[in-house]
Amino acid sequence: MQAATMRLNQNTMLLGKKVVLVPYTSEHVPSRYHEWMKSEELQRLTASEPLTLEQEYAMQRSWREDADKCTFIVLDAEKWQTQPGATEESCMVGDVNLFLTDLEDPTLGEIEVMIAEPSCRGKGLGTEAVLAMLSYGVTTLGLTKFEAKIGQENEPSIRMFQKLHFEQVAASSVFQEVTLRLTVSESEHQWLLEQTSHVEEKPYRDGSAEPC
Numbered sequence: 040m041q042a043a044t045m046r047l048n049q050n051t052m053l054l055g056k057k058v059v060l061v062p063y064t065s066e067h068v069p070s071r072y073h074e075w076m077k078s079e080e081l082q083r084l085t086a087s088e089p090l091t092l093e094q095e096y097a098m099q100r101s102w103r104e105d106a107d108k109c110t111f112i113v114l115d116a117e118k119w120q121t122q123p124g125a126t127e128e129s130c131m132v133g134d135v136n137l138f139l140t141d142l143e144d145p146t147l148g149e150i151e152v153m154i155a156e157p158s159c160r161g162k163g164l165g166t167e168a169v170l171a172m173l174s175y176g177v178t179t180l181g182l183t184k185f186e187a188k189i190g191q192e193n194e195p196s197i198r199m200f201q202k203l204h205f206e207q208v209a210a211s212s213v214f215q216e217v218t219l220r221l222t223v224s225e226s227e228h229q230w231l232l233e234q235t236s237h238v239e240e241k242p243y244r245d246g247s248a249e250p251c
Contacts, residue, residue: 048109052243053175055235057167059119060111061127061243063134109137109180113152113168115159132159135168137176146183148176152196166199167238173203174235177223185221204230 053060112127112134119130133154141147150172154165176182187205189196197217201207204227205219223231 048111048175048179050243051175052241053111053171054239054241055116055167055171056237057116057162057164058132058171059114059116059130060135060168060171061114063110063112066127107139109139109176111135111168111172113154113164115156115164132156132164133168135172137172137180137182139180139182144184146181147186148180148182148184149186149188150176151187161195165196166203169199169203170231170234171238173221173223174231174238177228177231183223185223187219188216189219191215191217 049062051062113132114127114130115132119125119127122129133152133156135152136150138149138151139145139147140149150169152165152169152172154160154168173185176185185205186208187196187200189200191210192215197207197219200219203221205221207217208220209218210216211218221227
């Protein structure tokens with residue numbers, strides 16, 4: 040994958056029924072995102088270390104510029120569309136990411152999702168965010184296989200991916216995680232298109248997206 044490929048989403052917004060996916064910009068760093076990653080629970084679930092604000096900015100730049108990463112910030116669509124003057128910051132609930140780290144197989148992407156706001160969990164936001172990202176990966180990035188590496192204790196996330204047709208292919212007692220995989224066959228591609236037929240791709244410019 041070339042850097043230009045992974046930067047395709049810097050001007051792209053994906054609008055669903057429950058979530059809106061927008062590119063991860065520096066404007067998202069100092070507010071909710073930095074506060075989220077201070078949570079010990081989220082650090083444990085995402086296998087992350089606490090970062091300084093400066094390190095978060097550096098991380099954001101790497102997501103924006105690196106050839107092997109693609110990320111969207113997840114917004115609560117209902118809040119974003121129905122509250123007058125709502126900002127992206129006030130509607131942020133998490134993120135969804137793709138890693139393209141297998142140099143021998145450019146059609147394989149590792150996907151992860153985080154719904155950081157506790158009040159927004161268990162409502163299908165993570166499911167729609169993953170479906171939209173899978174569709175984007177297949178349609179725009181040319182991916183045909185996806186893997187998800189999830190902590191063994193994160194049973195809700197494991198169940199969600201299994202409902203999206205991922206199957207467990209490995210378990211690591213050392214890293215305390217399981218690996219699930221989805222191969223996008225023709226029938227799976229059709230199913231994915233049906234599940235995301237309502238998702239609209241719209242332009243995202245100058246770090247802002249106007250609610251509909």
